[in-house]
Structure formats: C-alpha cells, structure tokens
Amino acid sequence: MGDSRGRFEGDTLIVDVTNFSDKTSFRRAGEHLHLTERYTRVDADTVRVEITLDDRTTWTRSWTAAVTGKHDPSYRIFEYACHEGNYSLANILRGARAEEKAKEEETKAQKARDVTGSRP
Helix, strand or coil, rough: EEEEEEEECCEEEEEEEECCCCCCCCCCCCCEEEEEEEEEEEEEEEEEEEHHHHHHHCCCCCCCEEEEEECCCCCCCCCCCCCHHHHHHHHHHHHHHHHHHHHHHHHHHHHHHHHCCCCC
C-alpha cells in the first residue's frame, strides 16, 4: 500500500514504508502514514517483529506493536493471491454445491432403484 525501503542495522532488518495513497485507511491513518517494521532474529527458531506507526494528522504520537514468533515446522504458508477481486469464488462454490447436489440425487435414485429392484 506504500513504498517500502529496507536496510539492516546490525542483526535487525528495518523496513520503512511511506508514500501511502489517499485511499489508505488503517485505524483512520491516511496518506501521511509512516510505518516502520523491525525484524530481529532472537535465536534460530524465534523472530521478533515490531511495527511503529506514525501519522501526526491522525494520532498525537507514534505507537508501536510487537510480537514474537517461534518456528513451527507443521505450519505451512500458502500463497495469497487476489483472483479478480475473488469474484470467482462465489461461482467456484456454486459449482461445488451443484456437484454435491447432483451426487446426492444420484445416490437417492440408486437407493430407490435398489428398493424397487429395478435395474438401470
């Protein structure tokens, strides 16, 4: 949503994000938002992420949030992609429900044939 520039300070990757558009809206912040992300590896399996937000037109002072995450070998990251605004998702689900319904109707028809002893 903005322009990101990264640099290292020691073992910490710092990403400054500026030049947000006037359409930006994060907790009422807008185009004047300055976002600073800090990624620090604590140990082989731990990363601390700290995010500082500053927009003097929205808040009286900057504020920071931080989280520490551990590596989880069972966790898989899947690609996030916007597929035409996800408009096709409704059609994908509609098609899946139609297939389920057709299979259900075929199962009912098969059971009815089994009861009456008729063969296809």
